[in-house]
Amino acid sequence: MDVYTPVGDTASKRPVILLSHNGSFLPEAFTHGLLGLCFNGRKDSSVVELCKRFAKRGYIAVSYDYRLGWNATAGDLTTRTKTIIQAVYRAMQDAKSCVRYFRNDVINGSNQWKADTSRFVIGGSNSGAYVALAAGSLNDVSELNNIKFVDVNGSFIKQDTLGDFDGFGGYQNYDNYTGISSRFNAVLALGGAVGDTSWIQAGEVPVIAFHGVNESSTQYNTALVNTASGQPVIEVSGSGDFMPIVEALGNNNAFKPNNFLQGPPNRNGLGNQTVTIEGLYPFYGQKFEPWNWFDTACYNSSSRMIALTGGDASIEKGNRYIDTIMAYSAPRLYKLLYDPNYGTTGINETAKHIDMSMFPNPANTQLNIVISMEQKPISSIFITDLTGRAVKEITGINAN
Numbered sequence: 001m002d003v004y005t006p007v008g009d010t011a012s013k014r015p016v017i018l019l020s021h022n023g024s025f026l027p028e029a030f031t032h033g034l035l036g037l038c039f040n041g042r043k044d045s046s047v048v049e050l051c052k053r054f055a056k057r058g059y060i061a062v063s064y065d066y067r068l069g070w071n072a073t074a075g076d077l078t079t080r081t082k083t084i085i086q087a088v089y090r091a092m093q094d095a096k097s098c099v100r101y102f103r104n105d106v107i108n109g110s111n112q113w114k115a116d117t118s119r120f121v122i123g124g125s126n127s128g129a130y131v132a133l134a135a136g137s138l139n140d141v142s143e144l145n146n147i148k149f150v151d152v153n154g155s156f157i158k159q160d161t162l163g164d165f166d167g168f169g170g171y172q173n174y175d176n177y178t179g180i181s182s183r184f185n186a187v188l189a190l191g192g193a194v195g196d197t198s199w200i201q202a203g204e205v206p207v208i209a210f211h212g213v214n215e216s217s218t219q220y221n222t223a224l225v226n227t228a229s230g231q232p233v234i235e236v237s238g239s240g241d242f243m244p245i246v247e248a249l250g251n252n253n254a255f256k257p258n259n260f261l262q263g264p265p266n267r268n269g270l271g272n273q274t275v276t277i278e279g280l281y282p283f284y285g286q287k288f289e290p291w292n293w294f295d296t297a298c299y300n301s302s303s304r305m306i307a308l309t310g311g312d313a314s315i316e317k318g319n320r321y322i323d324t325i326m327a328y329s330a331p332r333l334y335k336l337l338y339d340p341n342y343g344t345t346g347i348n349e350t351a352k353h354i355d356m357s358m359f360p361n362p363a364n365t366q367l368n369i370v371i372s373m374e375q376k377p378i379s380s381i382f383i384t385d386l387t388g389r390a391v392k393e394i395t396g397i398n399a400n
Contacts, residue, residue, distance in 0.1 A: 001064035001098065002042055003113065004055040015119035015337055016060045016102050017188070018095060019047050020128030022289065025068055025087040035228045038298035038305050041065065046125055046190075046292040046318055053326050060102070060113055066094040066131065072227050080227070081234045082156040085149055085195060089157050092134040093167030095122050096182035104177040119337045120184035126218065126289055129192020129209075133242075136187040136207060137199040139165050146196050148235065186336055188329060191289060193218050193225075193236035200242055202249040206336060208279050208329045211239035212286035213267055217308060220282070221269040228304070240267050243280040252279040258343035260331045261324075281328050283321065286310070291321035323393055 005014070023031055023039040031037040042063040051061035067090045070083035099122070102115040124132045138144075144157045163170030166182045189209040194200065213220045215238070222237040244266060246252055255278055263281035265273040283290055287310040294313050299305050305313070335342040358369050369381060381394040 001062050002048075002051070004051040004061040004063075005113070006055050006058060009114075011058070011114065013106075013114050013116040014058060014060045015121070015333075016062065016099075016113075016115050017054050017121040017123060017333075018062045018064060018098050019050055019188075020064060020066055020091065020095060020122075020124035020131045021047050022124075022126035022128055022191075022292075023068070024072070025070055025084065025091065025127055026072060027068055032298060036298075036302040036304040037228075037308075038294035038302055040295065044125070044292070045294065045315070046289065046322065047128070049319070049322055050123075050325070053322065057326075057330055060115055062098065062102075064094075064098050066091040072233075073229075077232060078151055080231065081148075082151070084233055085156050086162065088130050088134050088195070089138070089162055090172070091127075091131040092138065093163060093165070093173065095131055095135050096166050096184075097176045099182050099184055100177035100180040104180045107180065118185075121186045121188055121333060121337075122184050123188030124190065124192065125292065126191040129189035130194075130218075131192075132187045133189050133192055133194050133207070134199075135184070136205045137194055137201070139204070140201070143196075143199050146198060148196055186333060188333075189239070190291060190325065191215065191218055191239075193238045194242050195234065195236055197222075197237045197242050197245055200245045200249065200251075202251065204246075204249075204251050206252045206254050206279065206332075207243065207246050208281075208332055209239040209243050210281045210283065210291070210325055210328075212283045212288060212290050213240070214285060214287045214310070217288055220267065239280055240282065241269060243277045244274075246279065247277050254336050254340070255279060255332045258332070258335060259345070260343050261328050263328065279332070281324065286321075289313075291318050291325055293318040320391065323391070327393065 021042050021044045023041065028039055028041055031039050042065050047063045051063050054061040068087070070087040071079050074080050099120050102113060103117045105111060105113055106115055106117050122132045122135050144155045149156045159170060161170050161172060163173040167173050168175050168178065184205065186205050187207045189207060191211055211220050218225060218236065218238055220238045220240040222235065222241045224235050225233045227233060262276050264284060265275055266277045266280060267273050267282060288308045292313065293315045294305060299313055331343055358367060383392045
């Protein structure tokens with residue numbers, strides 16, 4: 001793992017956010033060399049950028065590796081389905097083991113990271129989001145016996161082999177940090193899906209989800225996931241279908257009420273826009289990971305990546321979407337982890353008269369903002385477009 005902490009930090013403890021990378025649960029040599037996909041494990045660009053931004057906001061941010069591998073080239077559907085579910089399950093165990101590592105470091109170790117043992121978030125991008133969502137919702141043996149996950153030999157997940165939900169037992173685990181809790185407080189899912197919506201039950205941790213509505217690999221609603229060669233693997237449910245259940249069960253009530261940035265309306269499986277869902281931010285018109293950018297040596301030579309992303313995976317675009325991810329998720333996590341009353345009051349209009357002008361209008365690459373205010377300085381500017389998407393945040397200014 002790579003651990004990002006605030007520069008010059010003097011706090012005695014910090015909340016921890018764990019972020020897991022994309023990559024289809026396959027080694028990079030396989031995804032890059034054979035499939036033409038541009039992934040870079042825990043060094044992947046958007047995960048690194050997210051870690052830096054969360055560290056600047058006071059988190060211990062962690063980009064970590066997890067176990068990989070499934071039989072994506074198997075000739076039969078059952079083997080493909082069984083091995084991908086097992087891959088998600090192992091990675092979920094690894095995420096919880098990482099939680100225990102930091103908690104154990106405080107309780108029994110050197111306390112080198114100064115983690116707040118009561119405040120953890122598990123998140124991830126695409127495949128990593130599958131991991132985070134499974135960690136938050138796959139927690140009952142009955143969920144392993146869903147008809148989608150069994151064959152004539154029983155459940156695809158045999159806990160006497162793979163271990164329990166926390167990663168103890170079986171013979172494919174080392175029992176890391178026994179006696180230490182794996183509990184965490186929230187899920188941050190960038191893309192990804194749940195294996196079945198029946199996994200989601202009342203009382204589970206809150207979820208914040210972002211998803212490209214035109215995503216083709218893990219679709220926004222319920223659909224089959226296919227291999228790179230077009231072979232079916234498993235039907236899963238994306239953010240558009242599982243997030244309404246999260247909200248209906250009250251699992252996101254901890255974010256309410258708030259005056260935070262809201263996402264656009266949801267889109268259901270029929271293709272109709274419905275209502276805004278607390279905790280869900282759909283990115284309309286976007287495909288695979290609009291918040292990510294990829295090494296040009298791979299991306300520019302990969303027709304598969306260009307088709308997957310829609311032909312734009314630049315650092316400028318990626319950072320604009322990360323602006324939105326941070327503007328949407330950071331205040332909700334603060335409200336959940338620290339102050340339940342945060343965001344419940346309205347935005348107070350200043351009593352002072354402000355003369356403001358912006359030019360040129362419209363603008364493409366440069367926008368001038370001129371503000372004249374008698375006394376109170378402007379400390380930050382936050383610009384959104386008509387859909388509520390954060391376009392730009394300017395902080396650390398002192399303009400009069």
